[in-house]
Amino acid sequence: MHYTACQLWPDVLSAEAQIRFWLESPEVPAAKREATEAALPQMLGNRLRQCWLNLTLFLGRARVDAPKPTTADITAFCLELRQTGQVEVEEVLRIRRRLYQATLREFEWHKERLRAVCQARYDAQLHAAHEDQAA
Numbered sequence: 001m002h003y004t005a006c007q008l009w010p011d012v013l014s015a016e017a018q019i020r021f022w023l024e025s026p027e028v029p030a031a032k033r034e035a036t037e038a039a040l041p042q043m044l045g046n047r048l049r050q051c052w053l054n055l056t057l058f059l060g061r062a063r064v065d066a067p068k069p070t071t072a073d074i075t076a077f078c079l080e081l082r083q084t085g086q087v088e089v090e091e092v093l094r095i096r097r098r099l100y101q102a103t104l105r106e107f108e109w110h111k112e113r114l115r116a117v118c119q120a121r122y123d124a125q126l127h128a129a130h131e132d133q134a135a
Helices: 015-023 030-042 045-058 060-065 071-083 089-099 104-134
Strands: none
Touching: 015 030, 015 045, 030 045, 045 060, 071 089, 071 104, 089 104
């Protein structure tokens, strides 16, 4: 993999970002949302991962019953990523496996996030090319 401007799917996708995404879910009661939001700034490392796990378990049934993206949607998005020229085949395969586990809401969120990463990689590549020309 030769694009290192930013990781497409970090080993630990920001647990805080995932928690914040799911806290917006209508299945989460307002009291639980407020308590979790208040506690997030003090959570570090394993406690943050534990919070993510607790929230995932709490929303387990909602996630299982939630609509999923179709194979065609996932395939089209993975093709889009490859066509940007910013994503290696191995990365697409890892992403594809994870997208199959996502709900439709998560899939839309990941699409926005992954497009932003591809754009950041392109911008970094463009910036590096301009620096090389200037030197």
